[in-house]
Amino acid sequence: MQISAPLTRIIGIANIVVVTVAVIGLSLLPGEKRPHAEARAMVKVQGSVEPPSPSPAGEPPGVVATPDFARQVHANEAGLVPVLMYHRILAKRLASIDRTPDQLRKELEALAKQGYVPITAREFAAGDIRVPAGKFPVVLTFDDGHPSHFALDASGNPKPDTAVGIIQEVARKYPSFRPVATFWINREPFGLVDQDAQAAAVKWLVDHGYEVANHTWRHPNLRALGKKKVREQIVRIERLLKKLGAPPSTTMALPYGSIPRPKKLARTGSWDGTRYDFAGVFLAGAEPSLSPYAKKFDRGAIQRIQSNGKKGECRKWCSQYWLEWLNKHPGERYVSDGDPERISIPEKLRGNIVAKRGLQVIAY
Template structure:
Protein backbone atom coordinates (compact mmCIF):
# COMPACT_ATOMS: atom_id res chain seq x y z
CA UNK A 1 0.00 0.00 0.00
CA UNK A 2 1.51 3.28 -1.18
CA UNK A 3 0.41 6.89 -0.86
CA UNK A 4 2.65 9.83 -1.77
CA UNK A 5 6.06 9.38 -3.42
CA UNK A 6 7.90 12.50 -2.33
CA UNK A 7 11.48 13.65 -1.58
CA UNK A 8 10.18 15.10 1.71
CA UNK A 9 8.07 12.50 3.55
CA UNK A 10 5.63 13.97 6.06
CA UNK A 11 4.26 10.73 7.51
CA UNK A 12 4.82 6.98 7.62
CA UNK A 13 2.55 6.74 4.58
CA UNK A 14 5.03 8.64 2.37
CA UNK A 15 8.04 7.12 0.59
CA UNK A 16 10.90 8.85 -1.17
CA UNK A 17 11.43 8.07 -4.87
CA UNK A 18 14.73 6.40 -3.96
CA UNK A 19 13.18 4.09 -1.37
CA UNK A 20 10.25 3.32 -3.66
CA UNK A 21 12.60 2.35 -6.47
CA UNK A 22 14.71 0.24 -4.09
CA UNK A 23 11.64 -1.64 -2.87
CA UNK A 24 10.51 -2.40 -6.43
CA UNK A 25 14.01 -3.62 -7.27
CA UNK A 26 13.95 -5.89 -4.24
CA UNK A 27 10.59 -7.32 -5.29
CA UNK A 28 11.97 -8.01 -8.76
CA UNK A 29 15.14 -9.65 -7.37
CA UNK A 30 13.07 -11.87 -5.09
CA UNK A 31 10.89 -13.09 -7.97
CA UNK A 32 7.70 -11.16 -7.28
CA UNK A 33 5.49 -10.47 -10.29
CA UNK A 34 3.02 -7.55 -10.19
CA UNK A 35 -0.68 -8.23 -10.79
CA UNK A 36 -3.68 -5.95 -10.28
CA UNK A 37 -6.14 -6.24 -7.42
CA UNK A 38 -8.82 -7.29 -9.91
CA UNK A 39 -6.61 -10.11 -11.21
CA UNK A 40 -5.81 -11.20 -7.67
CA UNK A 41 -9.40 -11.09 -6.45
CA UNK A 42 -10.75 -13.17 -9.32
CA UNK A 43 -7.78 -15.54 -9.37
CA UNK A 44 -7.08 -14.64 -13.00
CA UNK A 45 -3.33 -14.35 -12.44
CA UNK A 46 -1.16 -15.61 -15.28
CA UNK A 47 2.09 -15.55 -13.31
CA UNK A 48 5.23 -17.30 -14.62
CA UNK A 49 6.26 -20.49 -12.82
CA UNK A 50 8.28 -19.85 -9.70
CA UNK A 51 7.12 -16.25 -9.34
CA UNK A 52 5.12 -14.76 -6.47
CA UNK A 53 2.23 -12.40 -7.28
CA UNK A 54 2.36 -8.97 -5.65
CA UNK A 55 -0.30 -6.27 -5.88
CA UNK A 56 0.97 -2.68 -5.86
CA UNK A 57 -1.81 -0.39 -4.65
CA UNK A 58 -1.82 3.42 -4.54
CA UNK A 59 -4.39 5.35 -2.52
CA UNK A 60 -5.61 8.96 -2.88
CA UNK A 61 -4.66 9.62 -6.55
CA UNK A 62 -1.81 11.91 -5.54
CA UNK A 63 -0.01 13.86 -8.25
CA UNK A 64 3.28 12.34 -7.09
CA UNK A 65 1.94 8.97 -8.15
CA UNK A 66 1.18 10.02 -11.71
CA UNK A 67 1.25 13.01 -13.96
CA UNK A 68 2.07 13.46 -17.64
CA UNK A 69 4.95 15.47 -19.03
CA UNK A 70 4.80 17.67 -22.12
CA UNK A 71 5.35 14.60 -24.33
CA UNK A 72 2.35 12.80 -22.88
CA UNK A 73 4.47 10.30 -20.92
CA UNK A 74 4.68 9.70 -17.15
CA UNK A 75 6.67 12.51 -15.57
CA UNK A 76 10.10 11.63 -14.23
CA UNK A 77 10.13 10.77 -10.53
CA UNK A 78 6.47 9.83 -10.31
CA UNK A 79 5.52 6.38 -9.06
CA UNK A 80 4.27 5.22 -12.47
CA UNK A 81 7.45 6.39 -14.22
CA UNK A 82 9.68 4.65 -11.67
CA UNK A 83 7.64 1.45 -11.90
CA UNK A 84 7.94 1.44 -15.70
CA UNK A 85 11.71 1.96 -15.48
CA UNK A 86 12.15 -0.93 -13.04
CA UNK A 87 9.87 -3.16 -15.12
CA UNK A 88 11.89 -2.43 -18.27
CA UNK A 89 15.01 -3.69 -16.52
CA UNK A 90 13.52 -6.91 -15.11
CA UNK A 91 11.89 -9.68 -17.11
CA UNK A 92 8.41 -10.78 -15.89
CA UNK A 93 8.09 -7.68 -13.69
CA UNK A 94 5.03 -6.09 -15.29
CA UNK A 95 4.43 -2.36 -15.11
CA UNK A 96 0.94 -2.70 -13.62
CA UNK A 97 -0.64 -1.43 -10.43
CA UNK A 98 -4.03 -0.58 -8.95
CA UNK A 99 -4.68 3.10 -8.31
CA UNK A 100 -7.56 4.06 -6.01
CA UNK A 101 -9.19 7.24 -7.20
CA UNK A 102 -10.71 10.04 -5.17
CA UNK A 103 -11.23 13.70 -6.13
CA UNK A 104 -9.45 15.49 -7.58
CA UNK A 105 -7.53 12.75 -9.43
CA UNK A 106 -3.78 13.37 -9.71
CA UNK A 107 -3.94 17.09 -9.12
CA UNK A 108 -7.17 17.64 -11.03
CA UNK A 109 -5.85 19.22 -14.23
CA UNK A 110 -6.48 17.05 -17.31
CA UNK A 111 -7.69 14.28 -14.99
CA UNK A 112 -9.68 12.55 -17.72
CA UNK A 113 -6.62 12.35 -19.94
CA UNK A 114 -4.61 10.88 -17.05
CA UNK A 115 -7.24 8.27 -16.24
CA UNK A 116 -7.46 7.24 -19.89
CA UNK A 117 -3.67 6.90 -20.16
CA UNK A 118 -3.55 4.65 -17.11
CA UNK A 119 -6.37 2.45 -18.37
CA UNK A 120 -4.86 2.17 -21.84
CA UNK A 121 -1.54 1.04 -20.35
CA UNK A 122 -2.97 -1.75 -18.18
CA UNK A 123 -3.30 0.02 -14.83
CA UNK A 124 -6.40 -0.68 -12.76
CA UNK A 125 -8.65 2.23 -11.79
CA UNK A 126 -10.20 1.45 -8.41
CA UNK A 127 -12.66 3.28 -6.20
CA UNK A 128 -11.53 5.30 -3.16
CA UNK A 129 -14.82 7.23 -2.76
CA UNK A 130 -15.69 10.72 -3.90
CA UNK A 131 -14.48 12.76 -0.90
CA UNK A 132 -12.48 10.23 1.17
CA UNK A 133 -14.76 10.26 4.23
CA UNK A 134 -14.78 7.79 7.10
CA UNK A 135 -17.70 5.79 5.77
CA UNK A 136 -18.87 4.51 9.16
CA UNK A 137 -19.60 8.13 10.12
CA UNK A 138 -21.98 8.58 7.19
CA UNK A 139 -25.51 7.27 6.73
CA UNK A 140 -25.96 4.27 4.48
CA UNK A 141 -27.36 6.47 1.70
CA UNK A 142 -24.44 8.92 1.98
CA UNK A 143 -21.93 6.04 1.94
CA UNK A 144 -23.41 4.48 -1.17
CA UNK A 145 -23.47 7.91 -2.84
CA UNK A 146 -19.76 8.37 -2.07
CA UNK A 147 -18.93 5.05 -3.74
CA UNK A 148 -21.37 5.19 -6.65
CA UNK A 149 -20.57 8.78 -7.57
CA UNK A 150 -16.84 8.06 -7.73
CA UNK A 151 -17.55 5.11 -10.00
CA UNK A 152 -19.72 7.33 -12.19
CA UNK A 153 -16.96 9.91 -12.56
CA UNK A 154 -14.33 7.31 -13.44
CA UNK A 155 -16.50 5.62 -16.06
CA UNK A 156 -17.62 8.98 -17.46
CA UNK A 157 -13.99 9.65 -18.37
CA UNK A 158 -13.13 6.01 -19.20
CA UNK A 159 -16.37 4.36 -20.37
CA UNK A 160 -14.87 0.88 -20.78
CA UNK A 161 -13.18 0.81 -17.37
CA UNK A 162 -14.42 -1.90 -15.01
CA UNK A 163 -14.29 -0.49 -11.50
CA UNK A 164 -14.35 -3.79 -9.64
CA UNK A 165 -12.36 -3.15 -6.43
CA UNK A 166 -12.39 -0.52 -3.70
CA UNK A 167 -9.90 0.68 -1.08
CA UNK A 168 -11.75 1.89 2.00
CA UNK A 169 -10.75 5.37 3.23
CA UNK A 170 -8.88 4.87 6.53
CA UNK A 171 -9.70 1.16 6.18
CA UNK A 172 -13.16 1.69 7.69
CA UNK A 173 -16.30 0.01 6.36
CA UNK A 174 -19.69 1.69 5.95
CA UNK A 175 -22.59 0.39 7.98
CA UNK A 176 -23.75 -2.16 7.14
CA UNK A 177 -20.39 -3.48 5.90
CA UNK A 178 -21.92 -5.17 2.85
CA UNK A 179 -22.45 -1.74 1.28
CA UNK A 180 -18.73 -1.67 0.51
CA UNK A 181 -19.19 -4.75 -1.66
CA UNK A 182 -22.29 -3.71 -3.59
CA UNK A 183 -24.92 -1.02 -3.70
CA UNK A 184 -26.75 1.57 -5.77
CA UNK A 185 -27.24 5.33 -5.66
CA UNK A 186 -29.02 7.66 -8.08
CA UNK A 187 -29.16 5.06 -10.82
CA UNK A 188 -25.52 3.95 -10.51
CA UNK A 189 -24.90 0.45 -9.19
CA UNK A 190 -21.57 -1.04 -8.16
CA UNK A 191 -20.21 -4.44 -7.20
CA UNK A 192 -16.67 -5.08 -6.03
CA UNK A 193 -14.68 -8.30 -6.17
CA UNK A 194 -12.42 -7.06 -3.37
CA UNK A 195 -12.69 -4.52 -0.54
CA UNK A 196 -9.23 -3.43 0.67
CA UNK A 197 -8.31 -2.58 4.24
CA UNK A 198 -5.38 -0.42 5.40
CA UNK A 199 -3.21 -3.11 7.01
CA UNK A 200 -1.37 -4.94 8.18
CA UNK A 201 -0.40 -8.36 6.87
CA UNK A 202 -0.16 -10.23 3.55
CA UNK A 203 -3.43 -11.13 1.85
CA UNK A 204 -4.34 -14.82 1.59
CA UNK A 205 -4.47 -16.69 -1.68
CA UNK A 206 -7.75 -16.02 -3.50
CA UNK A 207 -8.11 -19.81 -3.76
CA UNK A 208 -7.89 -20.26 0.00
CA UNK A 209 -10.79 -20.71 2.37
CA UNK A 210 -9.30 -17.78 4.29
CA UNK A 211 -9.96 -15.35 1.44
CA UNK A 212 -12.62 -12.82 2.47
CA UNK A 213 -13.40 -10.40 -0.37
CA UNK A 214 -15.00 -7.95 2.09
CA UNK A 215 -11.81 -7.72 4.19
CA UNK A 216 -8.62 -7.93 2.13
CA UNK A 217 -5.54 -6.88 4.15
CA UNK A 218 -2.60 -4.95 2.76
CA UNK A 219 0.98 -4.27 3.85
CA UNK A 220 1.99 -0.64 4.22
CA UNK A 221 5.19 0.23 2.34
CA UNK A 222 7.57 1.13 5.14
CA UNK A 223 11.17 0.59 6.19
CA UNK A 224 12.43 -1.49 9.06
CA UNK A 225 12.36 1.15 11.81
CA UNK A 226 9.94 3.64 13.31
CA UNK A 227 6.35 3.49 14.51
CA UNK A 228 4.45 0.55 13.06
CA UNK A 229 7.46 -0.76 11.16
CA UNK A 230 6.84 -4.27 12.49
CA UNK A 231 3.81 -4.33 10.20
CA UNK A 232 5.55 -2.69 7.25
CA UNK A 233 6.84 -4.03 3.96
CA UNK A 234 10.51 -4.39 4.85
CA UNK A 235 9.77 -6.57 7.88
CA UNK A 236 7.20 -8.65 5.99
CA UNK A 237 9.47 -9.19 3.00
CA UNK A 238 12.20 -10.33 5.38
CA UNK A 239 9.78 -12.76 7.03
CA UNK A 240 8.61 -14.19 3.73
CA UNK A 241 12.17 -14.55 2.45
CA UNK A 242 13.07 -16.48 5.61
CA UNK A 243 10.03 -18.75 5.29
CA UNK A 244 9.39 -19.07 1.52
CA UNK A 245 6.75 -21.79 1.93
CA UNK A 246 4.39 -19.07 3.19
CA UNK A 247 4.48 -17.30 -0.17
CA UNK A 248 2.11 -18.02 -3.04
CA UNK A 249 4.35 -19.47 -5.74
CA UNK A 250 2.98 -19.95 -9.24
CA UNK A 251 3.12 -23.34 -10.96
CA UNK A 252 2.86 -21.56 -14.30
CA UNK A 253 -0.56 -23.02 -15.20
CA UNK A 254 -3.48 -20.64 -14.52
CA UNK A 255 -6.00 -23.50 -14.84
CA UNK A 256 -4.53 -25.50 -11.93
CA UNK A 257 -4.08 -24.79 -8.21
CA UNK A 258 -1.06 -26.68 -6.90
CA UNK A 259 -0.10 -27.29 -3.29
CA UNK A 260 2.01 -29.77 -1.32
CA UNK A 261 0.25 -33.08 -0.73
CA UNK A 262 0.69 -32.73 3.04
CA UNK A 263 -0.83 -29.24 3.14
CA UNK A 264 -3.60 -28.70 5.69
CA UNK A 265 -4.88 -25.56 4.01
CA UNK A 266 -8.54 -25.51 3.04
CA UNK A 267 -9.42 -24.43 -0.52
CA UNK A 268 -12.16 -21.90 -1.17
CA UNK A 269 -15.58 -23.37 -2.01
CA UNK A 270 -15.82 -24.41 -5.65
CA UNK A 271 -12.06 -24.69 -6.15
CA UNK A 272 -11.66 -28.35 -5.14
CA UNK A 273 -11.68 -29.74 -8.70
CA UNK A 274 -8.78 -27.49 -9.72
CA UNK A 275 -6.47 -28.72 -6.95
CA UNK A 276 -3.24 -30.44 -7.92
CA UNK A 277 -1.52 -31.98 -4.87
CA UNK A 278 2.10 -32.94 -5.47
Protein backbone atom coordinates in the same frame (compact mmCIF):
# COMPACT_ATOMS: atom_id res chain seq x y z
CA MET B 1 -0.69 -19.03 6.83
CA GLN B 2 -0.93 -20.56 10.27
CA ILE B 3 -0.46 -17.43 12.37
CA SER B 4 0.35 -17.85 16.04
CA ALA B 5 -2.32 -16.94 18.56
CA PRO B 6 -0.43 -13.90 19.95
CA LEU B 7 0.07 -12.56 16.42
CA THR B 8 -3.60 -13.05 15.59
CA ARG B 9 -4.64 -11.09 18.69
CA ILE B 10 -2.27 -8.26 17.80
CA ILE B 11 -3.44 -7.90 14.17
CA GLY B 12 -6.57 -6.01 15.15
CA ILE B 13 -4.50 -3.52 17.16
CA ALA B 14 -2.06 -3.15 14.28
CA ASN B 15 -4.84 -2.24 11.87
CA ILE B 16 -5.95 0.52 14.21
CA VAL B 17 -2.38 1.83 14.40
CA VAL B 18 -2.06 1.85 10.60
CA VAL B 19 -5.37 3.68 10.22
CA THR B 20 -4.33 6.27 12.80
CA VAL B 21 -1.06 6.89 10.99
CA ALA B 22 -2.96 7.26 7.71
CA VAL B 23 -5.31 9.83 9.23
CA ILE B 24 -2.35 11.91 10.42
CA GLY B 25 -0.58 11.66 7.08
CA LEU B 26 -3.62 12.48 4.99
CA SER B 27 -4.35 15.51 7.13
CA LEU B 28 -1.27 17.06 5.58
CA LEU B 29 -2.65 16.84 2.05
CA PRO B 30 -3.37 20.25 0.52
CA GLY B 31 -7.07 21.17 0.24
CA GLU B 32 -8.70 18.42 0.39
CA LYS B 33 -16.84 -12.33 -12.87
CA ARG B 34 -13.99 -12.76 -14.51
CA PRO B 35 -12.30 -15.65 -12.67
CA HIS B 36 -9.90 -15.97 -15.58
CA ALA B 37 -9.13 -14.19 -18.83
CA GLU B 38 -9.63 -15.78 -22.24
CA ALA B 39 -7.91 -19.15 -22.59
CA ARG B 40 -4.52 -18.93 -24.22
CA ALA B 41 -2.54 -21.58 -26.03
CA MET B 42 -0.58 -23.63 -23.51
CA VAL B 43 2.51 -25.80 -23.96
CA LYS B 44 2.89 -28.81 -21.70
CA VAL B 45 6.24 -28.83 -19.92
CA GLN B 46 7.45 -32.16 -18.60
CA GLY B 47 10.53 -32.82 -16.50
CA SER B 48 11.92 -29.28 -16.65
CA VAL B 49 11.34 -25.96 -14.93
CA GLU B 50 12.66 -24.01 -17.92
CA PRO B 51 9.89 -21.93 -19.53
CA PRO B 52 8.90 -22.56 -23.16
CA SER B 53 8.78 -19.93 -25.88
CA PRO B 54 7.71 -16.39 -24.89
CA SER B 55 4.03 -15.48 -24.63
CA PRO B 56 2.37 -12.14 -25.51
CA ALA B 57 3.38 -9.11 -23.46
CA GLY B 58 2.07 -9.26 -19.91
CA GLU B 59 1.45 -13.02 -20.05
CA PRO B 60 3.71 -15.67 -18.47
CA PRO B 61 4.96 -18.53 -20.65
CA GLY B 62 2.18 -21.08 -21.12
CA VAL B 63 2.36 -24.34 -19.20
CA VAL B 64 -0.01 -27.09 -18.20
CA ALA B 65 0.83 -27.84 -14.59
CA THR B 66 1.27 -31.44 -13.47
CA PRO B 67 2.02 -32.75 -9.98
CA ASP B 68 5.66 -33.34 -10.93
CA PHE B 69 6.03 -29.88 -12.41
CA ALA B 70 4.30 -28.23 -9.43
CA ARG B 71 6.70 -30.04 -7.12
CA GLN B 72 9.73 -28.90 -9.13
CA VAL B 73 8.77 -25.23 -8.88
CA HIS B 74 7.58 -25.56 -5.24
CA ALA B 75 4.14 -24.25 -6.24
CA ASN B 76 1.92 -23.12 -3.38
CA GLU B 77 -1.13 -21.24 -4.58
CA ALA B 78 -2.65 -21.33 -1.10
CA GLY B 79 0.15 -19.09 0.16
CA LEU B 80 0.33 -15.47 1.24
CA VAL B 81 0.45 -12.53 -1.18
CA PRO B 82 1.88 -9.10 -0.28
CA VAL B 83 -0.54 -6.33 -1.26
CA LEU B 84 1.55 -3.19 -0.78
CA MET B 85 -0.07 0.14 0.10
CA TYR B 86 1.48 3.44 -0.98
CA HIS B 87 0.38 7.04 -0.55
CA ARG B 88 2.35 10.10 -1.66
CA ILE B 89 5.73 9.77 -3.38
CA LEU B 90 7.61 12.91 -2.34
CA ALA B 91 11.22 14.07 -2.57
CA LYS B 92 10.89 15.11 1.08
CA ARG B 93 8.54 13.06 3.23
CA LEU B 94 5.96 15.08 5.14
CA ALA B 95 4.28 12.18 6.92
CA SER B 96 5.35 8.70 7.96
CA ILE B 97 3.23 7.07 5.25
CA ASP B 98 4.97 9.05 2.47
CA ARG B 99 7.77 7.43 0.48
CA THR B 100 10.51 9.11 -1.53
CA PRO B 101 11.14 8.20 -5.18
CA ASP B 102 14.39 6.52 -4.15
CA GLN B 103 12.62 4.47 -1.46
CA LEU B 104 9.96 3.33 -3.93
CA ARG B 105 12.58 2.54 -6.57
CA LYS B 106 14.66 0.54 -4.09
CA GLU B 107 11.68 -1.47 -2.87
CA LEU B 108 10.49 -2.28 -6.40
CA GLU B 109 13.95 -3.29 -7.53
CA ALA B 110 14.27 -5.57 -4.51
CA LEU B 111 10.93 -7.18 -5.38
CA ALA B 112 12.07 -7.72 -8.97
CA LYS B 113 15.35 -9.33 -7.86
CA GLN B 114 13.52 -11.63 -5.45
CA GLY B 115 11.17 -12.97 -8.14
CA TYR B 116 7.98 -11.00 -7.51
CA VAL B 117 5.72 -10.17 -10.46
CA PRO B 118 3.10 -7.40 -10.12
CA ILE B 119 -0.58 -8.03 -10.78
CA THR B 120 -3.47 -5.61 -10.28
CA ALA B 121 -5.93 -5.69 -7.39
CA ARG B 122 -8.62 -6.50 -9.97
CA GLU B 123 -6.71 -9.60 -11.09
CA PHE B 124 -5.93 -10.64 -7.53
CA ALA B 125 -9.52 -10.37 -6.29
CA ALA B 126 -10.75 -12.32 -9.34
CA GLY B 127 -8.19 -15.08 -8.80
CA ASP B 128 -6.80 -14.32 -12.27
CA ILE B 129 -3.15 -14.71 -11.26
CA ARG B 130 -0.98 -15.07 -14.36
CA VAL B 131 2.53 -15.27 -12.98
CA PRO B 132 5.35 -17.46 -14.39
CA ALA B 133 6.02 -20.76 -12.68
CA GLY B 134 8.11 -20.46 -9.53
CA LYS B 135 7.48 -16.71 -9.21
CA PHE B 136 5.46 -14.78 -6.63
CA PRO B 137 2.59 -12.32 -7.21
CA VAL B 138 2.71 -8.89 -5.59
CA VAL B 139 -0.02 -6.22 -5.76
CA LEU B 140 1.11 -2.58 -5.88
CA THR B 141 -1.65 -0.21 -4.74
CA PHE B 142 -1.67 3.59 -4.53
CA ASP B 143 -4.35 5.48 -2.60
CA ASP B 144 -5.90 8.90 -3.26
CA GLY B 145 -4.80 9.55 -6.87
CA HIS B 146 -2.09 12.00 -5.79
CA PRO B 147 -0.19 14.07 -8.41
CA SER B 148 2.96 12.20 -7.42
CA HIS B 149 1.44 8.97 -8.70
CA PHE B 150 1.05 9.92 -12.35
CA ALA B 151 1.82 12.81 -14.68
CA LEU B 152 3.00 13.04 -18.27
CA ASP B 153 5.93 15.09 -19.52
CA ALA B 154 5.96 17.20 -22.70
CA SER B 155 6.70 14.09 -24.77
CA GLY B 156 3.69 12.22 -23.42
CA ASN B 157 5.72 9.89 -21.20
CA PRO B 158 5.31 9.38 -17.43
CA LYS B 159 7.42 11.84 -15.46
CA PRO B 160 10.51 10.08 -14.05
CA ASP B 161 9.95 10.36 -10.30
CA THR B 162 6.21 9.67 -10.29
CA ALA B 163 5.01 6.26 -9.17
CA VAL B 164 4.23 5.19 -12.74
CA GLY B 165 7.51 6.59 -14.03
CA ILE B 166 9.41 4.53 -11.46
CA ILE B 167 7.39 1.37 -12.13
CA GLN B 168 8.07 1.69 -15.88
CA GLU B 169 11.77 2.34 -15.18
CA VAL B 170 12.10 -0.75 -12.99
CA ALA B 171 10.29 -2.86 -15.60
CA ARG B 172 12.74 -1.74 -18.28
CA LYS B 173 15.63 -2.74 -16.05
CA TYR B 174 14.04 -6.04 -15.00
CA PRO B 175 11.91 -7.37 -17.92
CA SER B 176 10.21 -10.00 -15.73
CA PHE B 177 8.77 -7.21 -13.54
CA ARG B 178 5.37 -6.55 -15.09
CA PRO B 179 4.61 -2.78 -15.09
CA VAL B 180 1.12 -2.70 -13.56
CA ALA B 181 -0.43 -1.32 -10.38
CA THR B 182 -3.79 -0.22 -8.99
CA PHE B 183 -4.66 3.44 -8.40
CA TRP B 184 -7.67 4.07 -6.17
CA ILE B 185 -8.82 7.63 -6.80
CA ASN B 186 -11.00 10.33 -5.29
CA ARG B 187 -12.86 13.18 -7.03
CA GLU B 188 -9.78 14.92 -8.49
CA PRO B 189 -7.64 12.08 -9.85
CA PHE B 190 -3.92 12.86 -9.87
CA GLY B 191 -4.62 16.44 -8.80
CA LEU B 192 -6.29 17.22 -12.14
CA VAL B 193 -9.36 19.45 -12.22
CA ASP B 194 -10.02 19.62 -15.98
CA GLN B 195 -12.09 16.62 -17.06
CA ASP B 196 -10.29 16.26 -20.40
CA ALA B 197 -6.97 16.04 -18.57
CA GLN B 198 -8.45 13.50 -16.16
CA ALA B 199 -9.73 11.42 -19.07
CA ALA B 200 -6.35 11.53 -20.80
CA ALA B 201 -4.62 10.33 -17.62
CA VAL B 202 -7.08 7.50 -17.09
CA LYS B 203 -6.84 6.47 -20.75
CA TRP B 204 -3.04 6.28 -20.62
CA LEU B 205 -3.13 4.14 -17.49
CA VAL B 206 -5.87 1.78 -18.66
CA ASP B 207 -4.27 1.42 -22.10
CA HIS B 208 -1.00 0.40 -20.41
CA GLY B 209 -2.57 -2.25 -18.17
CA TYR B 210 -2.97 -0.24 -14.96
CA GLU B 211 -6.16 -0.35 -12.90
CA VAL B 212 -7.94 2.87 -11.92
CA ALA B 213 -10.72 2.28 -9.41
CA ASN B 214 -12.82 3.45 -6.47
CA HIS B 215 -11.59 5.16 -3.29
CA THR B 216 -14.83 7.14 -2.67
CA TRP B 217 -15.66 10.72 -3.68
CA ARG B 218 -14.34 12.73 -0.70
CA HIS B 219 -12.30 10.14 1.22
CA PRO B 220 -14.56 10.09 4.32
CA ASN B 221 -14.54 7.72 7.26
CA LEU B 222 -17.32 5.43 5.99
CA ARG B 223 -17.96 4.03 9.46
CA ALA B 224 -19.13 7.48 10.56
CA LEU B 225 -21.64 7.84 7.70
CA GLY B 226 -25.20 6.65 7.30
CA LYS B 227 -26.01 3.97 4.75
CA LYS B 228 -27.23 6.35 2.06
CA LYS B 229 -24.13 8.56 2.36
CA VAL B 230 -21.85 5.53 2.10
CA ARG B 231 -23.54 4.44 -1.11
CA GLU B 232 -23.42 7.99 -2.50
CA GLN B 233 -19.67 8.30 -1.84
CA ILE B 234 -19.02 5.09 -3.76
CA VAL B 235 -21.41 5.68 -6.65
CA ARG B 236 -20.20 9.21 -7.38
CA ILE B 237 -16.72 7.89 -8.12
CA GLU B 238 -18.15 5.11 -10.27
CA ARG B 239 -19.96 7.73 -12.33
CA LEU B 240 -16.81 9.81 -12.67
CA LEU B 241 -14.79 6.80 -13.79
CA LYS B 242 -17.41 6.02 -16.43
CA LYS B 243 -17.21 9.61 -17.74
CA LEU B 244 -13.44 9.31 -17.91
CA GLY B 245 -13.57 6.09 -19.92
CA ALA B 246 -12.47 3.65 -17.24
CA PRO B 247 -14.18 0.26 -16.90
CA PRO B 248 -16.50 -0.23 -13.91
CA SER B 249 -14.55 -0.81 -10.70
CA THR B 250 -14.30 -4.37 -9.46
CA THR B 251 -12.23 -3.32 -6.43
CA MET B 252 -12.25 -0.47 -3.95
CA ALA B 253 -10.05 0.65 -1.07
CA LEU B 254 -11.65 1.81 2.17
CA PRO B 255 -10.52 5.31 3.22
CA TYR B 256 -8.50 4.91 6.43
CA GLY B 257 -9.31 1.19 6.23
CA SER B 258 -12.59 2.01 7.97
CA ILE B 259 -15.38 -0.53 7.36
CA PRO B 260 -18.94 0.87 7.12
CA ARG B 261 -21.93 -0.48 8.98
CA PRO B 262 -23.16 -2.88 7.79
CA LYS B 263 -19.97 -4.27 6.26
CA LYS B 264 -21.70 -5.42 3.06
CA LEU B 265 -22.32 -1.79 2.01
CA ALA B 266 -18.68 -1.56 0.95
CA ARG B 267 -19.05 -4.44 -1.52
CA THR B 268 -22.45 -4.01 -3.08
CA GLY B 269 -25.26 -1.46 -3.19
CA SER B 270 -26.86 1.32 -5.19
CA TRP B 271 -27.57 5.04 -5.06
CA ASP B 272 -29.70 7.19 -7.32
CA GLY B 273 -30.22 4.36 -9.80
CA THR B 274 -26.56 3.32 -10.12
CA ARG B 275 -25.34 0.00 -8.72
CA TYR B 276 -21.87 -1.15 -7.68
CA ASP B 277 -20.63 -4.66 -7.00
CA PHE B 278 -16.98 -5.20 -6.06
CA ALA B 279 -15.04 -8.46 -6.19
CA GLY B 280 -12.72 -7.15 -3.49
CA VAL B 281 -12.65 -4.45 -0.80
CA PHE B 282 -9.21 -3.61 0.62
CA LEU B 283 -8.25 -2.51 4.13
CA ALA B 284 -5.44 -0.21 5.26
CA GLY B 285 -3.55 -3.35 6.20
CA ALA B 286 -1.13 -4.90 8.62
CA GLU B 287 -0.19 -8.25 7.10
CA PRO B 288 -0.01 -10.14 3.77
CA SER B 289 -3.28 -11.25 2.23
CA LEU B 290 -4.48 -14.80 2.11
CA SER B 291 -4.66 -16.37 -1.34
CA PRO B 292 -7.95 -15.63 -3.14
CA TYR B 293 -8.38 -19.42 -3.26
CA ALA B 294 -8.13 -19.79 0.52
CA LYS B 295 -11.22 -20.82 2.46
CA LYS B 296 -10.73 -17.96 4.92
CA PHE B 297 -10.17 -15.29 2.25
CA ASP B 298 -12.55 -12.40 3.03
CA ARG B 299 -13.40 -10.39 -0.10
CA GLY B 300 -14.90 -7.66 2.05
CA ALA B 301 -11.73 -7.09 4.09
CA ILE B 302 -8.57 -7.85 2.12
CA GLN B 303 -5.38 -7.11 4.02
CA ARG B 304 -2.64 -4.81 2.76
CA ILE B 305 0.84 -3.89 3.98
CA GLN B 306 1.94 -0.28 4.35
CA SER B 307 5.18 0.39 2.47
CA ASN B 308 7.72 1.46 5.08
CA GLY B 309 10.90 0.52 6.94
CA LYS B 310 11.20 -1.18 10.32
CA LYS B 311 10.87 1.80 12.64
CA GLY B 312 8.32 2.85 15.25
CA GLU B 313 4.91 1.29 14.65
CA CYS B 314 6.34 -0.36 11.51
CA ARG B 315 8.81 -2.57 13.36
CA LYS B 316 6.53 -5.55 12.68
CA TRP B 317 3.69 -4.36 10.45
CA CYS B 318 5.08 -2.72 7.30
CA SER B 319 6.67 -3.81 4.05
CA GLN B 320 10.31 -4.23 5.03
CA TYR B 321 9.37 -6.49 7.94
CA TRP B 322 6.89 -8.61 6.00
CA LEU B 323 8.99 -9.01 2.85
CA GLU B 324 11.90 -10.18 4.99
CA TRP B 325 9.54 -12.51 6.87
CA LEU B 326 8.27 -14.06 3.62
CA ASN B 327 11.84 -14.60 2.42
CA LYS B 328 12.61 -16.39 5.69
CA HIS B 329 9.41 -18.46 5.49
CA PRO B 330 9.18 -19.46 1.80
CA GLY B 331 6.71 -22.23 2.58
CA GLU B 332 4.15 -19.60 3.61
CA ARG B 333 4.39 -17.57 0.40
CA TYR B 334 2.23 -17.89 -2.72
CA VAL B 335 4.31 -19.55 -5.44
CA SER B 336 2.79 -19.80 -8.92
CA ASP B 337 2.58 -23.01 -10.96
CA GLY B 338 2.47 -20.91 -14.15
CA ASP B 339 -0.92 -22.33 -15.12
CA PRO B 340 -3.91 -20.01 -14.50
CA GLU B 341 -6.35 -22.87 -15.12
CA ARG B 342 -5.07 -24.96 -12.22
CA ILE B 343 -4.43 -24.47 -8.50
CA SER B 344 -1.30 -26.25 -7.34
CA ILE B 345 -0.65 -26.81 -3.64
CA PRO B 346 1.31 -29.13 -1.36
CA GLU B 347 -0.84 -32.10 -0.32
CA LYS B 348 -0.86 -30.95 3.32
CA LEU B 349 -2.71 -27.75 2.31
CA ARG B 350 -5.52 -29.42 0.33
CA GLY B 351 -8.07 -28.59 3.02
CA ASN B 352 -7.18 -24.88 3.05
CA ILE B 353 -8.57 -23.91 -0.35
CA VAL B 354 -11.92 -23.44 -2.04
CA ALA B 355 -12.17 -25.37 -5.30
CA LYS B 356 -15.45 -23.82 -6.51
CA ARG B 357 -13.94 -21.85 -9.39
CA GLY B 358 -14.10 -24.57 -11.99
CA LEU B 359 -10.33 -24.98 -11.71
CA GLN B 360 -8.50 -28.26 -11.36
CA VAL B 361 -6.70 -28.66 -8.05
CA ILE B 362 -3.29 -30.29 -8.15
CA ALA B 363 -2.02 -31.53 -4.79
CA TYR B 364 1.46 -33.02 -4.70
